[in-house]
Amino acid sequence: MDQQTFAPTCPLPGELGYTLPAHYYTSPDIFEQEKRTIFARNWICVMHRSQVAENNQYATASVAGENVFVVRGRDGVLRGFYNVCPHRAHELFAEGAGKAKNVITCPYHAWAFGLDGKLIHVRNGENVPGFCKDNAGLTPVRVEEFCGLIFVNLDMNATPLAELAPGLNADIRARCPDVDKLVPAVRLSYTMKANWKVVVDNYLECLHCQTAHPALVDSINMETYRHVVHGIYTSQVGQTRSGSEAFTYDGDAPNTDFAAYWLWPNVTLNVLPGDGNYGVFYMFPVDADTTIQHFEFYFRDATPTEEQQQLIDYYKNVLKPEDLSIVESVQRGLKSRGYRNGQGPLLVSDDKTSAIGEHGVQHFQQMVLDALAA
Numbered sequence: 001m002d003q004q005t006f007a008p009t010c011p012l013p014g015e016l017g018y019t020l021p022a023h024y025y026t027s028p029d030i031f032e033q034e035k036r037t038i039f040a041r042n043w044i045c046v047m048h049r050s051q052v053a054e055n056n057q058y059a060t061a062s063v064a065g066e067n068v069f070v071v072r073g074r075d076g077v078l079r080g081f082y083n084v085c086p087h088r089a090h091e092l093f094a095e096g097a098g099k100a101k102n103v104i105t106c107p108y109h110a111w112a113f114g115l116d117g118k119l120i121h122v123r124n125g126e127n128v129p130g131f132c133k134d135n136a137g138l139t140p141v142r143v144e145e146f147c148g149l150i151f152v153n154l155d156m157n158a159t160p161l162a163e164l165a166p167g168l169n170a171d172i173r174a175r176c177p178d179v180d181k182l183v184p185a186v187r188l189s190y191t192m193k194a195n196w197k198v199v200v201d202n203y204l205e206c207l208h209c210q211t212a213h214p215a216l217v218d219s220i221n222m223e224t225y226r227h228v229v230h231g232i233y234t235s236q237v238g239q240t241r242s243g244s245e246a247f248t249y250d251g252d253a254p255n256t257d258f259a260a261y262w263l264w265p266n267v268t269l270n271v272l273p274g275d276g277n278y279g280v281f282y283m284f285p286v287d288a289d290t291t292i293q294h295f296e297f298y299f300r301d302a303t304p305t306e307e308q309q310q311l312i313d314y315y316k317n318v319l320k321p322e323d324l325s326i327v328e329s330v331q332r333g334l335k336s337r338g339y340r341n342g343q344g345p346l347l348v349s350d351d352k353t354s355a356i357g358e359h360g361v362q363h364f365q366q367m368v369l370d371a372l373a374a
């Protein structure tokens, strides 16, 4: 497509006065770069800890296009590995989760590994001169538990997540003290025709709430709504109104705020009003134009209460359709010749806590640019 160029006529404050160029959201080449420079080097949230809370429990996940699994050993230690046999590359686990035996046996030629990844047994290995089991264990990935969730990092030298996001864990636990003990209650899944960054951009501003989410605005006291950037995460917090379309809860619940946190690069942690209402929204990129999103709700009990069902129904029937329509429309619009010079102005005021500022979007887009340049 021809690239028209329009010089900005009205300089804007901030380091990045304009959005990322449109082709960052549509180019397969940039998507491949992002896999290498963002998804293979950062902490990617893959599941709630309840999936691997007990010894021998395992679960597979996809990170930066890589098939990995996490498993809790007989020693209680959680470890992660690429889901590939070092012999001739068969996958060790089929996609899913379950309880592993004490030994992981490859389905192809039955090489056997401990839950710590060490190779234990190779049929015919003892008859092969020079073959050494010590050099043929599983290839590890980094794993961390954080905010009740499991994160994987393919970069073995990565800084621990708790150091990168100081304060987030404490804030989540203050609002949801039993975050580790919750269990998955409901998963809503969507395949969206939108780049993952369009979905994140949309989460990182509430400028659109007034026009797109009337019920949300009616459920939150927007005078109290604050949106703050904290390094690799942001917080959007506002007092809510019980008995509104979205939220109903007891007044003595540990959290009565709408408390929504985005954590770089592609997950949001939402402590919703009530007692133990945790919604984690995963955005898994498929290709430049497609993102799979899972809304997972974790409660004390797998069966939602009446109030929790109201919350789920609000997300499922109201909020999600509103945002789905937005992000797919933006993805189409980003390909339009009429989208001026392929960038739009970001409205960032001096108030970096404003509910209607685009400072969160600006921060995220700068992180994307920095990662791609690294």
Ligand code: FES
Pocket: 085, 086, 087, 088, 089, 090, 106, 107, 108, 109, 110, 111
């Ligand atoms: S590929 Fe796994 S044992 Fe051969």
Ligand SMILES: [Fe+2]
Pocket: 202, 203, 208, 212, 213, 322, 323
């Ligand atoms: Fe929205």
